[in-house]
Amino acid sequence: MWNPAINDATVAYFSMEIGLKSDLPTYSGGLGALAGDTISAAADLGVPMTAVTLLYRKGYFSQRLDEHGQQQVDDVVWNPADLLVELPARCDVKVAGRQVVLRAWQLNINGASGHVVPVYFLDADLPENDESDRALTDRLYGGDDRYRLSQELLLGVGGVRMLQALGYDNLTRYHMNEGHAALLTLQLLRDEANKHGRKTIIQADFEAVHDRCVFTTHTPVPAGHDQFPIELVDEIIGTDGEFHVDFRDTYAVDMVERIFQADAGMAERMRDLVKPGICLNMTYLALNLSRYVNGVAKKHGEVSRAMFSGYEIDAITNGVHVKSWASDYMHELFDRFIPDWRKDSFSLRSALSIPISALRAAHRKAKLDLMGIVKDRSGVVMDPDLLTIGFARRAATYKRADLLFHDLERLKEIARSRGGLQIIYAGKAHPKDQPGQAMIRHIVELGKQLEGHIAVVYLENYNLDLAKRMTSGVDIWLNTPMPPNEASGTSGMKAALNATPNLSVLDGWWIEGCIEGVTGWAIGRLDEDLSRVQDPSVHAESLYHKLGEVIMPLFYDDPINFAHVMRNSIALNGAFFNTHRMVHQYVVNAYFSRGNHNGKH
Ligand SMILES: *Cc1c(COP(=O)(O)O)cnc(C)c1O
Numbered sequence: 339m340w341n342p343a344i345n346d347a348t349v350a351y352f353s354m355e356i357g358l359k360s361d362l363p364t365y366s367g368g369l370g371a372l373a374g375d376t377i378s379a380a381a382d383l384g385v386p387m388t389a390v391t392l393l394y395r396k397g398y399f400s401q402r403l404d405e406h407g408q409q410q411v412d413d414v415v416w417n418p419a420d421l422l423v424e425l426p427a428r429c430d431v432k433v434a435g436r437q438v439v440l441r442a443w444q445l446n447i448n449g450a451s452g453h454v455v456p457v458y459f460l461d462a463d464l465p466e467n468d469e470s471d472r473a474l475t476d477r478l479y480g481g482d483d484r485y486r487l488s489q490e491l492l493l494g495v496g497g498v499r500m501l502q503a504l505g506y507d508n509l510t511r512y513h514m515n516e517g518h519a520a521l522l523t524l525q526l527l528r529d530e531a532n533k534h535g536r537k538t539i540i541q542a543d544f545e546a547v548h549d550r551c552v553f554t555t556h557t558p559v560p561a562g563h564d565q566f567p568i569e570l571v572d573e574i575i576g577t578d579g580e581f582h583v584d585f586r587d588t589y590a591v592d593m594v595e596r597i598f599q600a601d602a603g604m605a606e607r608m609r610d611l612v613k614p615g616i617c618l619n620m621t622y623l624a625l626n627l628s629r630y631v632n633g634v635a636k637k638h639g640e641v642s643r644a645m646f647s648g649y650e651i652d653a654i655t656n657g658v659h660v661k662s663w664a665s666d667y668m669h670e671l672f673d674r675f676i677p678d679w680r681k682d683s684f685s686l687r688s689a690l691s692i693p694i695s696a697l698r699a700a701h702r703k704a705k706l707d708l709m710g711i712v713k714d715r716s717g718v719v720m721d722p723d724l725l726t727i728g729f730a731r732r733a734a735t736y737k738r739a740d741l742l743f744h745d746l747e748r749l750k751e752i753a754r755s756r757g758g759l760q761i762i763y764a765g766k767a768h769p770k771d772q773p774g775q776a777m778i779r780h781i782v783e784l785g786k787q788l789e790g791h792i793a794v795v796y797l798e799n800y801n802l803d804l805a806k807r808m809t810s811g812v813d814i815w816l817n818t819p820m821p822p823n824e825a826s827g828t829s830g831m832k833a834a835l836n837a838t839p840n841l842s843v844l845d846g847w848w849i850e851g852c853i854e855g856v857t858g859w860a861i862g863r864l865d866e867d868l869s870r871v872q873d874p875s876v877h878a879e880s881l882y883h884k885l886g887e888v889i890m891p892l893f894y895d896d897p898i899n900f901a902h903v904m905r906n907s908i909a910l911n912g913a914f915f916n917t918h919r920m921v922h923q924y925v926v927n928a929y930f931s932r933g934n935h936n937g938k939h
Contacts, residue, residue, distance in 0.1 A: 352519035363397030375659035379917035381449030407782025494521030517620030665810035689908035708811025728812030744878035810836035817842035835912030
């Protein structure tokens, strides 16, 4: 019987977070926004995909800042039934010895040509579950290791079982968006053995599963690679006797050893941070059981190959979904000058035919809207004629939000002598990230010291909507991470397609996107010695130079040529750094390629 809840998907996309709408609080930041944009592009392009994540009844969190910039954290209050459709399907997963029943809620993403990609949100809050288990799908990235591993078990094993319960029987690819979903491989192994009437896993099962899985790794930062002590794995996942590895099969034994002890092979910088004892490392589990593995920008591919030697790791540079991120004013402009842009993001190259005056007018409207938001939220009245810098990202210390404030006197002098500056910040810190929270307080404090010279605001509760408002409404999008920590970054891509040029350290996507003076500007040099830039004054110097000597003179004295950089941002970067191009690459290189690329050699 045809089931309206499902489609004919062959690709199942698994992600711990998926960000599709601001008020659907199932995301934290870049990883979730990317997942949402991937799904939206797959829908536009007619890719037979379905997606799975968890529901998060209390969201990630909602952020307030007190007058000192101290972050206050609230649960998000929302009602899933307002946004999602509850499905009758159920499945269960044994977590720490107890059955946990899962329900699924559905959201259909409709593509530009009518194709639909359904997204399923798994929910453990059911009366038949133990009280503590009902809370397992409350919070994204909340709780301890035990909570996290339990969630990953629900996502991976629960996700595969839910898709089966829903009636999917045509899935040939499982895409793990980050290692969080890697436990899906355990269910696939078990199914493979069951299919052949076995209770033991042998080489053929590993090979069959390996041929079906695709893994995208997203960060070179060690804390981004989950690993769990073996005792905890035993307790939460356990071995229930109906499933074990055949220890006479040397391939299978070798595989298990690689998965559990692979830590020893990690690069020097990771090694120090690896917990003692044997761990289940989600990244190694995914690496060992995937036919295709990729990093999220060319440089990140290189960095990942160095971190995980012996694995073949390709690169597919991230993108953003143009229709979701273009401001209303850019929509109008694209409708007038770029026919078919909604179905085909490559056609943004025709932005070069948009008259400069129309482009400037559209960007100005987005800027005025943003100034209105700043006034409503902070009481600060900004001047739409002043060069406005935007900086918004997760408040992690390696992102160096305070680099712009390295030398306050120098910054004041630049603002005074070159025509004026104002700055809009936003970004959440993880509730357990004390240095990240200190960074927000620091920015707020230094912002106060600039009062009377440079208007600085820190907007609360950065989310998808605010990201769109900021990237489309400022004049320059600033990014100052410590290389090589930025795997890709995507907010700069949102800025580019909204005619907001980037000023950024050469890391992640910007190494590919920066054509100096044409699409934006670089901070520092690509060939720099990484030990030299540990000293923040090196990049601060370059930042002040570009701002004071290059960008501000262009903005104030030669606005038409500044607008050419704005337009090039759309034509050269918007046309490429989008998820239409990215999903094409996943389809060709990862999903439907013949080869069995990745294998340890
Ligand atoms: C796009 C986006 C991000 C990712 O931005 P980066 O450039 O990767 O830091 C994070 N959070 C939100 C809400 C976003 O929309």
